[in-house]
Amino acid sequence: MIEILSQSAFASVQDLGRFDAVRWGVGTAGAMDRLALLAGNILLGNAEDAAGVEVQVFPFEVRFDADHAFAVTGADCAATLDGVPLLPWSSARACAGQVLRLGLPQAGRWRGARACLTIAGGVDVPVVLGSRSTQLRGAIGGHEGRMLRQGDRLAVGAASGAAIVAGVVPPGLALPLEADGLPAVRVLPASEHDAYTERSLARFWDEPWKITPQSDRYGYRLAGPGLEPKAPIEVRSHGIVPGVIQVPHSGQPIVQMCDGQPTGGYPKIGTVIEADLWRLGEMPIGTRFRFVRVEWDAALAAREARDGWVAEVRRVADLMRARRAA
Amino acid sequence: MNANPVVSCLGTSALLFEAPGETSLASQQRIWTLARAAAAWPEVREAAPGVNNLLLSFTEPPKRLEPLETRLLGAWDEAAALPLDGRVLELPVVYGGAGGPHMADVVAHTGLSVEEIVAIHTAPTYPVYAIGSHPGYCYLGGMDARIATPRRKVPVIRIPGGAVSIGGSQTGVSASDGPSGWNTIGTTEMVFFDPTRDPPVLLQPGDGIVFRVAEIRK
Amino acid sequence: MRPGEMADLAAAMIAAGIARLELIGPDFRLALARGEAAPEETDETAGGTEAAAETDADVIPVTAPALGMLLRAHPLHERPLAGDGEAVVAGQAIALLRIGALMTPVAAPANGVIVAALAEEGALVGYGDRLFDFLPHD
Structure with a gap:
């Protein structure tokens, strides 16, 4: 068991997401930084779809009720275990009664917004429609289908015993992506892209966008140059996925994120490619960033590079595990 | 209003098929037929009907989109209306x-x-x-x-x-x-x-x- | 050292992109090289540590718990994990050994201070290599 000590937690149980329930009106939910969740699970010898706790408001504290190996990945939040500093993107071992504290995200060579706490054995909540992720609308999955709060106790699954104590070189350093000195995400144009004026498109691709405070796990509302269609666009409700960039009448785009509803009715100018969603998921409010246009082949290559990084982490972790077992 | 069906991608995660013409029960019944057909294709994780459109999410994105688009458009041409027979x-x-x-x-x-x-x-x-x-x-x-x-x-x-x-x-x-x-x-x-x-x-x-x-x- | 461990080491070298590796243990010396002739054996390392040990009987060595590239700071941070002369607590990570995408922490053996670094930042070190002279506090 782990117990949530923080008063206003705004943390939630997430795994890689719920991916085949759009036809029932259920969105994906899931970790905003899936690389952080994967890295933690790999270090701990967990199944890669084991659930962790995504933390987005700091400080955050939990107490371990038993001895557990755990990892803190994602935002570098000056984590401590009973006051002893832990390294970012690293696993460690806790004894029963010890308190893990995640402090404010640090500005360093890479700055994240969300931290991921994984535990050897995984957070053991029931699998609902194929996932343990928290689906807020409809209150399913996760811990009672809601955000965590003080006093919540989360069960931990049986650990495989193959956890290693090690750190991962953060993907923000291993897979950097910038445009004109700003962090960037790659975008494939979507169906209404060409219905925007040339001036709007030039601005969309060439100017920075800022993540406004009205941004959360549902979606990121951006501020920047207004986008105008050549003529009013009619769109009928259709299924969408995280990453879709919708443009409401205000002309200020909204990027659909993990808790967004699974259907949309606004024009879509583009979609942040799946391989870069973790980058956006880690960008703090106020970040200025750029969209970089790619075509299908480049988007697939980005996906391969991301999967290659995960495979490399898994390979070296398995080597370390084998050596320690020898 | 499009005269022909439009297929577009939603990143590398999914593909959106939009039927031509006004929203109508007859058109929607063809969307359901298309959804049933596409749900059985190997690269399709899920086929989710919308209003006069269909979302296909991928298990793995295909190397090339064109063959899937062609198959989708062909299936639409063949799709007969699935009559309303539910509860x-x-x-x-x-x-x-x-x-x-x-x-x-x-x-x-x-x-x-x-x-x-x-x-x-x-x-x-x-x-x-x-x-x-x-x-x-x-x-x-x-x-x-x-x-x-x-x-x-x-x-x-x-x-x-x-x-x-x-x-x-x-x-x-x-x-x-x-x-x-x-x-x-x-x-x-x-x-x-x-x-x-x-x-x-x-x-x-x-x-x-x-x-x-x-x-x-x- | 068993042949199985040597195979593991060789695999780890390949994973880390390390071309040469020299390990010195209490009763063995092992040189592994990839795609080139093995280096000549020398006694410099062993001799050096003995000399250091003679100068201050209280100083103990901190040896590498794994092979990898020595990092004295976390890649996200400018500041070293523990500078020379800085007090650290037992178990605290004082350096990292990077192999590919992963890093193994080097833990302080006791409460104390690092007296001297024996390996350069970025150097490839092998299991058991001396990394620091360390002065424990009581």
């Missing part, structure tokens, strides 16, 4: 009062009386076109254009599950508490979504809803 659910609605806070706005917009609006709203059997928006929510076709009312300029942060509402030329019932930009005209009680059931949704495309007057409150 029809009758929902008793308390119209107006505290549970229908925006009835006055519909009255103001349409120029009709509450009784006329209720009579028009309870007349048809509304076919379930698609499920979406939130777990178990039904996109319904067939609302009488006389009671169409524009969406609210400022969405309501939280309307309760069971709220019966009108947004533009559509009507629907919220399946759970949440935000909405539609005009809530009444309330009903029904569990549309239960993850422990298989399928978890009460209604599916092809089913229908009839609203019945339980009460009209002023």
